[in-house]
Amino acid sequence: MTEYDYDELGLVAGLEIHQQLDTATKLFCQCPTEIREPEESTRRFTRYLHPTRSELGEIDDAALEESKVDREFEYLAYDSTCLVEEDEEPPHELDDEALETTLEVAQLMDMSPVDQAHVMRKIVVDGSNTSGFQRSTLIATEGEIETSEGAVGIEDLLLEEESAQRVAETDDGVRYSLDRLGIPLVEIGTKPDISTPDQALEAAERIGMLLRSTGKVKRGLGTIRQDVNVSIAAGARVEIKGVQSLDDIDDIVRNEAARQVELVEIADELAEREASVGEVQDVTDVFEGTDSGVIAGALGSGGSVMAVPLSGFDGLVGREIAPDRRLGTEFSDHAKRHGAGGIFHTDELPAYGVTEDEVAALRDAVGADPEDAVAIVADDDEIAESAIEAVAERARSSLEGVPEETRGANDDGTTRYMRPLPGAARMYPETDVPPVEPDPSEVPQPELLTEKVERYQAEYDLGSGLAEQVAYGKHMPLFEDVVSEGISASDASGGSPDESDGVDPTLAATTLESTLTELRRDGVPVSDLHREHIVSVLSMAESGDLPNEGVPDLLRALAEEPDRSAEEAAEEAGLGGADEEEVREAIAEVVERNESQVEEEGMQAFSGLMGECMGALRGKADGDLVSQLLREEIQKRA
Template sequence: MTEYDYEDLGLVAGLEIHQQLDTATKLFCQCPTELRDPEEATRSFTRYLHPTRSELGELDQAALEESKVEREFEYLAYDSTCLVEEDDEPPHELDEEALETVLEIAQLMDMSPVDQAHVMRKIVVDGSNTSGFQRSTLIATDGEIETSEGAVGIEDLMLEEESAQRVEETDAGVRYSLDRLGIPLVEIGTRPDISTPDQALEAAERIGMLLRSTGKVKRGLGTIRQDVNVSIEEGARVEIKGVQSLDDIDDIVRNEVARQVELVEIADELTGREASVGDVQDVTEVFEDTDSGVIAGAVNSGGAVTAVPLFGFDGLVGREIAPDRRLGTEFSDHAKRHGAGGIFHTDELPAYGVTEDEVDALREAVGAGPEDAVAIVAADTDVAEAAIDAVAARAETAMAGVPEETRGANDDGTTRYLRPLPGAARMYPETDVPPVEPDPSDVPEPELLTEKVERYQAEYDLGEGLAEQVAYGEYMPLFEDVVADGISASDASGGSSDSSDGVDPTLAATTLESTLTELRRDDVAVENLTERHLTDVLRLVEDGDLPNEGVPDLLTALAEDPDRTAEEAAEDAGLGGADEAEVREAVVEVVERNEAQVEDEGMQAFSGLMGECMGALRGKADGDLVSQLLREEIQKRA
């Protein structure tokens, strides 16, 4: 990939980070924030959504374009789904736990809370919200984070409700699940202070670290999403939605810069050629006897083949503007928005069953010469007409350069067209929720993860690598609970215990990070283990009822049957701690069975016999005790 001089290009970028908060209930109702399996749905209902005008009578263009595609939205509901989620009851007051969490985040970014927070409605008609809008509240402004390439300003911090989860496309439209709808979501928007792809990644990493430092954000795939705004001086602002992996941000920025550079060069070339876009035409007759499966399928089912001549576009529709994406791919994205499977164009034909004679006939039918290109769509008549109109409109903008638009992030670091950029007309006040006055005075400032790493090393004597794994890992809050002096670890996870001593920090850290990672690699269903399971296993070791070596076997047993308690699983698996007499008996048996080897090798036999002893004890004894007794028995016979 070409590495550009980003300063020379005038690269300007900004981030929008969306992070789910780990609260007990949703933002505007008392429903739980746990995700459900769609198979657990107890019923469903359908809606059709349409854009509404703002208070000034304006229609948002992004919502208007979305509404042109007629779709039915089906929503899966559960035994926990309430009337607020179904939009059959007004929202309740803003969740206090969510508000307190975003105020903590605001402190970490040196932001100023607003005097009064008003809930707003943001029009969304893609079906991701049953109401047709998302509720969003400005909580704080004017913050800043530091990067190695300079400070990045934080424009605003919003508290929003998460959208419904898309389950699948259906013949009629889209199926959504209501389990995710309404989970509190913080949106952090930076100023356009980012000037390189590497700085974009560093800023996102810094914000991610600050969010996790609260210990009150959800973890896992889909709980955090990054949007990136990118422009170059001769290009235009493009908003890229849904970057799932933080590690992709720098590649997303690089590829978008490259795309805009190529589009600017294509526009210059088209200007030099005095290019233009011709009239849309029906060219079905050209393909009446075609061998192309796609085109024949459309024609034989009563559909149509529509075309638009692109005068002066020859060789440019097939020009690559991003990895494996061409200008023709951009045209195809717009056609797909109207239900077409894609487009064909003469820069790639003859191919796909389309013959050279058919290409010549196509050019003749629309009046295109060798210096021109032609794009076609084959589909149901209405779809073909709407799709080719969209292609013609996108070709017009290609002559102007880079269009302002919203794009979606692909897994390979490229992007695809979604819709026009939204405008101010999509926002208007929510009249069902009273305003709140944020009070940061009683909100403690969280300890940064970087500070936790240093404290874990100093206070718990953890190595730097292990301390960093724990601090940045998903089990950090549990680690802090179980090692805290004077806090019952079982109480911290919802159980009860007579002990008030914390668990050994090294044991807790290695179990929560190393042991669980190893079990996951061995295909153990670690996701079945609850915090209560983990806490009780650690407590058994701490109380001397389970040797360290028995932890993996006990966790595996609990993962296979999570309905049991740790004590029950340990007893069933025979993993209780053996006393010294039992351990010595097992060691003596192993030594006597290998008496000849011991007499011949002496202490050199230790390593091989140690493994045999541990296997005989099956996790019932601590390795240090086994080692001590084995050495004693070998020395007696050596």
């Protein structure tokens, strides 16, 4: 791909980072924030959503276009679903824990909290909220982060409710799950200070580090999403939503800048050709008896073929504007929004069963000359007509250059059309939730992850690599708990702590960052391990009731049967610590079985026998003790 001079292009980009908070309950109700499996659903209900007017009587363009797609929304409810989530009861007051965490984030970005926070309704009629709107609250403004290419301003910080999770397409519409709906979410919006793809990635990484520094954000796929706003001087602002992987941000910005360059060049070429878009026409007769499977299928179901002539567009509809995406792909995206499977256009025909004779007849039917292109849609009458009208409208915007719009991120770093950009008519006050006055005075200043890495090395003597793994890993809050004083098995589930010096930091770090990973790779269901399981196992190891070598086996046993306590699982698996005399006897038996090897090799036999001794003890003894006693036994016999 061409690497542009982004300063010359006038590239401007901004980020919107959406991060779920790890709170006990949801933002406007007391339901848990646990993600469920669709199979756990206990009932279902359906809704149809329609856009509402703002206080000024306006309807948002994005909501209006979304409402043109007639769909039924089905929702999966659970035993934990409440009336607030179903929009059958007013929302409760803003969650205190979520507000406090949001204020911590504001501190880390040097932002100024608002004097009074008012909950607003943001219209969404795509089914992702049962109410037809998302509740959002401005908490702080005017902050800043640093990057190697200069400072990036933080415009606003909002506290929002997460949307419902889309789980399936149905014959009538879309199916959503209500488990995610209402989870507290912070939205961080930067100013348009980003001028290169690399700076966009660096800014996103910095914000991600600051969020994780609180220790109060959810981790894992889908818990953080990045939206990117991109424009070039000759282009237009485009909002790209749903960038799942932070590593994709620079590619998204790079590809969007290139796409806008191509669209501007196409518009210039169209202007030179004095191009125009004609009227939509019914060309069903042209394709009677066609061998094209798609077209024949539509006609066989009583559908029609609709066409739009594109004067001066020949050769440009098939022009690539992004990797594996052409101007015709853009047209097709708009057609798909209206239910069509896609479009055909003359830059790619004859193909797909459409013959040269049919192409010639199509051109004749709509009055297209050789320098013109024609786009067609074959589908049910209503879908074909609305889809081809959408294609015609997108073709007209090609004459102007880059349309302002909201696009969705694809896995390959490209984007697709979603809807028009939302406007001010999208927001209006929420009357069911009272305003709050944020008080940052008692909110602690979180320690940055970069500072944690340095502290773990100095305070706990962890290597730099392990310290960084722990600080940036999802188990960091648990590590902090188990290595601090007063954390032991008795308070694993929130009870009163015993007097304790905490778990050995190296053991805790390797267990959380290495042992659990290795068990997961072996197919052990480590996701079934709860916090109390891990705390109890580490506490048993620290007290001497479990050798360090027995930690993986005990965690495996608990993961496979999580209803047991660590003590019960250790007893059933025979993982309790052996006393020194038992260890000596086991070692003596191993050495005696290998007596000739010991006599011949002496201490050189140690390595081979060590593994056999550990296997014989089955994790009941610490490796250091086994090593010491094995050396003594070999020395006696050698």
